[in-house]
Structure formats: C-alpha cells, structure tokens
Amino acid sequence: MKNCLVAQSGGPTTVINASLAGVVRANQLNPVYDTVFGGLNGIEGILEDRLYDLTNMTEFENRVLRQTPSSALGSCRYKLKRTDDTDYRKLVAIMDKHDIEIMFYIGGNDSMDTVDALSQWAKENNINKRFVGIPKTVDNDLMVTDHCPGFASGAKFANYVVNATWLDYHVYTRAEVFILETMGRDAGWLAGSTVCTGKVDLVVLPEVAFDKKVFLAQVKKCMDEKGKCYIVTSEGAQFADGTYIAAGEAANDGFGHAVLGGAGETLKRMILEAGIAPRAKVQDLSSAARSSNFAQSLVDVTEAFELGISAHSRSANPTFTGHVVAVQREMRDGKYNAKFIAGPAENFANHVKHVPTEWILDGYQGLTQEFHDYVNPLMAGEPTLIMDGNIPATVIPYHQR
Amino acid sequence: MKNCLVAQSGGPTTVINASLAGVVRANQLNPVYDTVFGGLNGIEGILEDRLYDLTNMTEFENRVLRQTPSSALGSCRYKLKRTDDTDYRKLVAIMDKHDIEIMFYIGGNDSMDTVDALSQWAKENNINKRFVGIPKTVDNDLMVTDHCPGFASGAKFANYVVNATWLDYHVYTRAEVFILETMGRDAGWLAGSTVCTGKVDLVVLPEVAFDKKVFLAQVKKCMDEKGKCYIVTSEGAQFADGTYIAAGEAANDGFGHAVLGGAGETLKRMILEAGIAPRAKVQDLSSAARSSNFAQSLVDVTEAFELGISAHSRSANPTFTGHVVAVQREMRDGKYNAKFIAGPAENFANHVKHVPTEWILDGYQGLTQEFHDYVNPLMAGEPTLIMDGNIPATVIPYHQR
Numbered sequence: 001m002k003n004c005l006v007a008q009s010g011g012p013t014t015v016i017n018a019s020l021a022g023v024v025r026a027n028q029l030n031p032v033y034d035t036v037f038g039g040l041n042g043i044e045g046i047l048e049d050r051l052y053d054l055t056n057m058t059e060f061e062n063r064v065l066r067q068t069p070s071s072a073l074g075s076c077r078y079k080l081k082r083t084d085d086t087d088y089r090k091l092v093a094i095m096d097k098h099d100i101e102i103m104f105y106i107g108g109n110d111s112m113d114t115v116d117a118l119s120q121w122a123k124e125n126n127i128n129k130r131f132v133g134i135p136k137t138v139d140n141d142l143m144v145t146d147h148c149p150g151f152a153s154g155a156k157f158a159n160y161v162v163n164a165t166w167l168d169y170h171v172y173t174r175a176e177v178f179i180l181e182t183m184g185r186d187a188g189w190l191a192g193s194t195v196c197t198g199k200v201d202l203v204v205l206p207e208v209a210f211d212k213k214v215f216l217a218q219v220k221k222c223m224d225e226k227g228k229c230y231i232v233t234s235e236g237a238q239f240a241d242g243t244y245i246a247a248g249e250a251a252n253d254g255f256g257h258a259v260l261g262g263a264g265e266t267l268k269r270m271i272l273e274a275g276i277a278p279r280a281k282v283q284d285l286s287s288a289a290r291s292s293n294f295a296q297s298l299v300d301v302t303e304a305f306e307l308g309i310s311a312h313s314r315s316a317n318p319t320f321t322g323h324v325v326a327v328q329r330e331m332r333d334g335k336y337n338a339k340f341i342a343g344p345a346e347n348f349a350n351h352v353k354h355v356p357t358e359w360i361l362d363g364y365q366g367l368t369q370e371f372h373d374y375v376n377p378l379m380a381g382e383p384t385l386i387m388d389g390n391i392p393a394t395v396i397p398y399h400q401r
Numbered sequence: 402m403k404n405c406l407v408a409q410s411g412g413p414t415t416v417i418n419a420s421l422a423g424v425v426r427a428n429q430l431n432p433v434y435d436t437v438f439g440g441l442n443g444i445e446g447i448l449e450d451r452l453y454d455l456t457n458m459t460e461f462e463n464r465v466l467r468q469t470p471s472s473a474l475g476s477c478r479y480k481l482k483r484t485d486d487t488d489y490r491k492l493v494a495i496m497d498k499h500d501i502e503i504m505f506y507i508g509g510n511d512s513m514d515t516v517d518a519l520s521q522w523a524k525e526n527n528i529n530k531r532f533v534g535i536p537k538t539v540d541n542d543l544m545v546t547d548h549c550p551g552f553a554s555g556a557k558f559a560n561y562v563v564n565a566t567w568l569d570y571h572v573y574t575r576a577e578v579f580i581l582e583t584m585g586r587d588a589g590w591l592a593g594s595t596v597c598t599g600k601v602d603l604v605v606l607p608e609v610a611f612d613k614k615v616f617l618a619q620v621k622k623c624m625d626e627k628g629k630c631y632i633v634t635s636e637g638a639q640f641a642d643g644t645y646i647a648a649g650e651a652a653n654d655g656f657g658h659a660v661l662g663g664a665g666e667t668l669k670r671m672i673l674e675a676g677i678a679p680r681a682k683v684q685d686l687s688s689a690a691r692s693s694n695f696a697q698s699l700v701d702v703t704e705a706f707e708l709g710i711s712a713h714s715r716s717a718n719p720t721f722t723g724h725v726v727a728v729q730r731e732m733r734d735g736k737y738n739a740k741f742i743a744g745p746a747e748n749f750a751n752h753v754k755h756v757p758t759e760w761i762l763d764g765y766q767g768l769t770q771e772f773h774d775y776v777n778p779l780m781a782g783e784p785t786l787i788m789d790g791n792i793p794a795t796v797i798p799y800h801q802r
Contacts (some may be wrong), residue, residue, distance in 0.1 A: 012572050036487035077573065156791060163792050164692035167471035170798065171413050172478065173442055196723055197792060226503075286684045291565035297693060297791075379791040388782040390557060391564045391598060397571065 004032075004315070005100045006054070007039035007046060008071035008136075009107035009114070012104030013150025013290050014157075015304035016136045017395075018066040019106050020073065022308020024054050025062050032316050037098060040399040042076035042107075043114065047090050051098065052398040060273045064386055064393045066301055069291035071106075079110060091118070095129055102129055102130040102321070104311055108137035108148070112324055113349035119322030133324035133345050134311050136304070138290040142352045145326035145345050149304035150290065152378035155193035156300075157292035158232075158285060161383050166199040166230050169239060175227040176281040177219065177271055181264035184234035184287055184340035186352045188360075190289065191234035193375045194308065196364045204233040204267070204363040207354045209240035212270060218363050220276045229277070231364075239262045267275075293392050298381025303327055303338055310340045348370030405433075405716070406501045407455070407801050408440030408447060409472035409537075410508035414551025415558075416705035417537045417664045418796075418797070419467040420507050421474065424560035425455050426463050438499060441800040443477035443508075444515065452499065453799040465608050465787055465794045467702055472507075475800030480511055482517050492519070496530055503531040503722075505712055509538035509549075513725055514750035520723030532744050534725035537705070537713050541590035544752045545744050546727035550705035551594075551691065552781035555699075556594035558693035559583055559633075559686060560780065565602050567600040567631050575668020576628040578620065578672055578681040582665035584690055585635035587753045589761075591690065592635035594776045603765040605634040607667070608755045610641035613671060614684045619764050630678070632765075638664045644764040654760060691764045694793050699782025704728055704739055711741045737778030 006023045008016055018036070027036050038054045039046035052073070057065070065072060080087050094101070103118075115133040116293050123131045135142050140151035163179060169178045181190045187206025193327075195203060201222050204210065222229040237245045246262035264282040271280050311325045328339040359371040386393045406422045408416055421439070428437050440447035441454045453474070458466070466473060482490050499800040504519075507514050523530045536543050541552035563581060570579045583592045589606025596604060602623050605611065623630040638646045646665035667685040670740070672681050699703045727749075729740040760772040787794045 008572075012569055039574075065428075068568065069565045071572040074574070075572040137701070159792050160690050160693075160695045163795065164470045164694055165688055167798065168413055168688045168692035169411075171442075171472040171476040172802065173475070205711060206734065259598070281688070283687045284685065284691060287566050287569045287682070289563050290682060291569035292561075293565055314541045376791065381429060382788070385783075387783070390777065391560050392562065397568065400571065 002033060003037060003098055003100045004102045005036040005037045005039050005046070005051070005095065006104040006106070007042050008073045008075055009029040009105060009111040010050065010106070011041035011290060012071040012075060013136050013138045014153035014292055014296055015149050015301045016106055017072045018301045019070045019134045019136065019149060019302035019308040021062045021065040023104055023312045024309045026309040026312035027055070030313070032312065037100060038398050039053040040075045041074035043080060043091070044076035044078040045074060045399065046094060047087060049094055052401065064065070064198050065395050066305055067296065067385055067392055068295050068382065068394040070397065072395055072397045074124055074397065080114055080117060085094060085121060088118065088121050089385045092127055092129055102132065102315055104132050104134055105320050106134040108135070108139070109142060109349060112142065112345050115324065116345035116349050119345065126262045130315070130321035132311050132315055132321065133348065134206065134307050135324055135326060135348065138190060139184055139187050140346050141352045143353050144324070146329040147327065147378055149300060151189060152300035153292060153295060154190050156379045157289050157295035157374060158190060158194050159197050160295050161198045161285060162194045162232065162294035162372050164201055166197070167251065168249045169230070169281065170228065171340060174279065175223060175230065175277055177223070177277045179231045179264040179267050179280060179282045180335050181235055181282065182220040182283040183285070185236040189233045191232050192355055192371060193271050196372055196375055196379070199230060199254060200232050200366060201229045202231045203235045203366055204231065204364055205283065205355060205360060206234050206236035206238055206261055208360055209359060210237050210245050215364060216270060216276060219271055219361045223277055225300065231267065233267055234262045235263050280283060281285050293394070294385065296383050297376055297379045301383055306340065314342055348381040403434060404436040404438060404499055404501045404771050405624055406438045406440050406452070406496065406504045407505040408443050409476055410506060410512040410611040411476060412509070412539065412691060413470065413472040413476060414537050415470045415554035415697055416702045417718045418473045419536065419702045420462045420535045420550060420709040423706040424713045425458050427612045427710040427713035428456070432716070433713065438501060439799050441472045442475035442687055443479065444481060444492070445477035445479040446475060446800065448488060449693060450609055453802070464798055465505055465533065466796050468693040468694050468697065468784065468786055468793055471798065473796055473798045475798065477581050478552055481515050482519060486522060489519065489522050493528055493530055499671035499683070501801050503716055504534065505533050505535055505537040507537055509536070509540070510543060510750060513543065513746050516725065517723060517746035517750050522689070524731045531716070531722035533712050533716055533722065534749065535641065535708050536725055536727060536749065539591060540585055540588050542588035543749050545725070545748050547730040548728065550701060550708060552590060552697055553698040553701035554693060554696060555591050556601045556776060557780045558690050558696035559591060559595050560598050561696050563595045563598045563600055563633065563688060567598070568735035570631070570682065571629065575680065576678055578624070578630045578632065578678040579648060580632045580634060580665040580668050580681060580683045581795040582634050582636055582683065583790040585685070586637040589635045589756045591770060592633050593756055593768050594605045595633045597773055597776055597780070600631060601767060602630045602765055603632045605632065605638045605765055606756060606761060607635050607637035607639050607760055608758060610647050613637050616765060617671060617675050617677060619766070620672055624678055632668065633689040634664045634668055636664050694795070695786065697784050698780045698782050700779055702784055707741065715743055768783065
C-alpha cells in the first residue's frame, strides 16, 4: 500500500483547484496510489496531521472543483526553514503514518523552493520520500515554465473589467483620469495583459523604474489630446531604488514581502496635485482577479488540470522527485500549442520572471506586439460553467468540512 | 414625415443599451417613425444638435449593443431647470429642425423628472412634442416599477464577486475581516443583494442609521465565533443625522449629490482601531458593477430590451406622453413573471425607493426571506455572449464615432 499527498500553498488562483482535480482524476484513471490525501492549509495543516481523503471524488465534484476559485484545500504562508530540519522530520513522520510516499505541492515561488528543499534533504538523508511541484500564480513570475496557470484567467478578468470600465468611464464628456490597479508584486504580467483590450493609454509596470516627471508628462499629453486617460498600474510599481510607489501603505507578511495596495491611489494623488486632471477615479481589482471563476480562460483551466495529470503520471517513475511540471510553448502553423515538460525545482524557485524590458514601450505607452502575441493565446476560450442557481457552482472547501 | 429621438442620461448600467436596442428594433418591426435619432450625451449633446441616425442598425449590431455596457449614446449630468424654459425652447427647436415629435429618455430619477418637466411644459404651452421615460439604474431606487433594469445584472456581478472573494479570503487560517463595498447612494438594494450568496456575515445599508457601537459589537461577535467576518457595505452607509460614514472623502457632483466612495475604508479603520481584528481587506466594486457585461442577468437584459419595445409601441398612441414604462411583478404558480405597465413620470421622479425596513434584520445580520424572494428571480439566467477574440464584443459608442 502506498499513498500520495497533494496540497496547495501561497496565494490562490482561479484555476489552482483544476490542478488538484487533475491529480485526483489521474489517479482514478490509473490508481498508482491507493489513497489520494489532500493536505489542509498547506504545510501548516499537514504538520498538524490535517488530511482529507480525496480518492473517490465523483466526476461531477471534480468538474465543479475545476471551476471553484481559491485553494479548496486551504493555503498557508508558513515557510519551512532550510537551517533546521525539525519540521522536515515531523512531515516525514506524518507521511509515514499514512503510508504516503510522495507529495504534490501546488504553489508559486516559495512552494517550489519548499519542493526543492524537501527533496534535497530527503536525498541527503536517504529518506524515501518524494516531492513534486505543480506551478500556479496569478503573477506569472515563475521561471522555466512558459507561463503559470492562474495568470491567463486573471488576465482575462482584467481584460473584461478594463473593456467594461473604459466604456463606462467614457460616457461623460468631462475631463477625467481612470486608474485600474492589478496585483503583481514584482512582475507586471497581469497589469501588462490589459493592453490586449486596445483600450489602455498608459501602463505602469514594476519592471520600469517609476519616473514621476515622465509619467505626469505622458498623462498631461494624453489629457491635452483627448481629455481622458485610462491608466493601468501594477500594485508593485516602484521607484529606481526599489521603493514601491505605494510604500506609505505597505506592511510586511511572513515572507518579508511587502503587502501592497495603493499604487493607484498614489498615482491619483500625483495627478490631482499636479493639476493635470480635475478628476481621477481608481478601481482596484484586488483579489477578484485571482478568484474570477466567472472569467476563466479555457486554455488556462485546461492546462492547469492537465498539469495535475502530468505530475501524477510522471510520478509513476520512482525516480521522479524534486521536479516541477511545466508548460513549454510551441507554435504549430502559427498557432499556440502547449507542450508539457518537467524540470528541477531549483530552477523554478526564488527567481522572478519579469516582463522582458524589450517588450515594454517607452513612456508607459504599452507593450510590443511580441507581448500581445505571448498573452492572447493564453486567454482563449470560455468554459461552460455549471451553475448553482444564479452563481457558478463551487465545492465546499475541504479545509472547511 | 415624423421622427423620434432616443437618449440616455445619468450613470450607465450593464443593460441600458438593451433598452436603446429595443426602441431601435421595435421601429424596424413597425416603422412608426421614419428616422430613429440617437441624441448624443443626453440633453447636453442634443442641445448642441449632436444626433446620430440609428434607424437602420443591423440585427447583429443590435444584438451586440444589448451586451455593450455603458451608455452607447454617451451620458450627461446636465439638469434642465424648471424655473427657466430657455433650454426647453432650444430643445424643441432642435426637435423641429429634425421633424422629431417624441423623445424617449432612458435614465434614472433625474431623467424621469426631466420627462415630467418637459411633458408638463409642452402641454401648458400647447407644444406638440412628447416625452417618454424608460427606467434604468443599478441602484434600483425608482418608485412604481417593481425593479429597475440594470440592478439585477449589477447584483449578479456582486454575487459572483462575493462568492469568489469569500472563497479566496477563507484559504488562510488567520483572523481577518473582508469588506466589500458596492454602489448605492441612498438605497441598499445592490449591497443587500449579496446576501443571496449565503456568504455574507454582516451587511451595512443606507436604510439603517449606522451605529458604530452595535456594528463593532457584531463584528467582534463574528470574529470571536469563527475568526472571520465578511462584510458588505453600501457606499451610502450613513449615520442617523444623514452624514455618510465616508463623509471625509465626499465631494459634490452637479446635482448636489455627494460623490461617495470610502465607506469600506472607513469601516476598516474603525475595526482596526477598535482592535477587533488584526487585518482587514477592502474591495470596492465601484463602476465594475454597473458595467459587468460578462455577468448580465438574462432576465435583466431581456426586460431592458422589452421595455424599449414597450415604450416604442405604446408611443403609437398620440396621447402617450409624460409617462414612464415599467415592470410589475406577478407570480404565476409561485414563479416570477414580468408584466409591462406605464405610469405618469411624476410618480417615478424625485422619490427614492428604499429597501423596506421590515426586510432588514437587526444588527446588520442580513435580510429576510422576502428580500431573497424579491431579488433571486431577477438575477436568473445567463445570456450567451458574442465574443470578439477573448472579450465580449461591444459596439463602438455612437458618441465616439
């Protein structure tokens, strides 16, 4: 008898549960493991022996799970220390207790680091446990993989909202600036994606050191030309010295990351103080962008599901550990196609994939055709939603059962 | 030869263009008028003779128009003075110039007042021009009509976002408050509608004088019980003396209405200062709720379209003026059905339909079954969207052509 464990960590996305559904479904199609345990609230809950048996989930629940936003297993911000293996040993004891030989960890940068640390440590200590990563992040900032599940659905929702609010804000003739803020701490993929609407005048990304003078001059130029300026900013917009422009409102989370929010309000203040526009409105997409199950990209949710299957299937090979499954882009007759790959977790972890600076136009004026060509195929298609009355059906989160 | 004019005013909604599409389509099915002119930017643009010929719109454009958010004709906040008929005479001159005998005005409270004022004045001065109102408002605060087109789609979007962000915010075990803010200056229909998700712990409506002590006690109770508290507040939440709780950030628009925003942030400040929760997050739906074409209610968009048809058809009767078309609810075998009616504009204008206080539970704990039964049927169904690449197709606004 051998079992597997699957858990989720970090910030949720709209399709992180599709990867979970993929692992569970793959094991129903080929029962490599007797039991598929879900670890509740990531490492934090697993260390407290909080597991949930997912093995015999119905096909219908599996389908609803794929359209359920958030982490259905719960999440955590708990980071295992590389300098002290107390938690590692505790984790192995829990795995032993339940005959678990492998753990699938669905997460972002920090989770891939955890996969790397655990698998290295297990090898060094001749412990027969394996750790495999499945990527996710709305920020799209993981290395190796062409893109991260969760990004395209966030981008699709951001595109929907930009298109809708741009129309809404243009109904009056009055001079006014509109500022939409998106998530994106260190990378501007999500904010940048909104240029695909063709509606964005200026876009502020973390990749470009913020220059107040240049920015305000561009806003002024736009207002002079048409009396309107639609701006999208990433929450992580920052000055040359790395200070977030929203720094005044920053706090710290457990990982030493700044908790952001407020870049849009900061830009609004700058614009009004400079007297460039008499009015400015801010809309912050905030966590709606990473939970917008009503705006899933079909490509995104499908790939997230298939990455779960891919991780499970590859794990039938007993040497498969310390790896992360990922997507490589291949163009077939000019059309996007996803190829599934896997690589060492250390290559994914603790690096940030930025929007290439050669894709960013000067003066906050948007992004190049290469960027459009990169993002557009990822947002394609809309899955048919299973409804529960007037809202999309969702499973009851396992960590709340 | 006789023509008609249709225009839009006030804040846009997700389905205000469906009513416009209804008028245009009705005239194609029965050409009562030779030309259907769209007045650009409401009264403001009409007084500048800015008209657009909509008569021969294709059926496909008509269909896309129904799913285009914002006011495709543009809007205005210009209010005709009852004390001075200069603008009235100017308007009639423009109508005469284009052989226009009737104007359909799609709008809220103020626009229905305009319909009333113009039709009264025309009668008193023996001027053979007619004025008919078609209601809209995401706030749902018009009298006479059972509900206002635009409300249900806003409510549907708000329900989508509450359901999604509730799941997102529950993934961590940490104690935290989530506050969602919706539009709703004087009436709490939109904020209240979110209780239909079954996810909202506390809801703050303008109808109930805000009592900080009671509110904070309720938040504390909720946090003590489960370490989480999901709150929805209307932007118009107000103290007993009528001061908005967000008053610090209020400004004024041309009508003497306070321009709101910030009720959520105010509640957050109160909760953190009282030490009831260590963290609180605010999400403001802002104008996304009234432009969420990707979350239209099928009932809402259908009724909005049919109200346009109804107004046009009734206008074939030459005595039909100073009236507003509306919807009456009738229950057939326990199921919702809309009956189309019309009534004098004066009964619609300058009153606010509040959420009945007998439907509001004490201590911000939500709303009664009567409220649920009122809102739920209005949000039913999802229209099939016509897509333009990865986003819903929209027409180019006529005021921008």
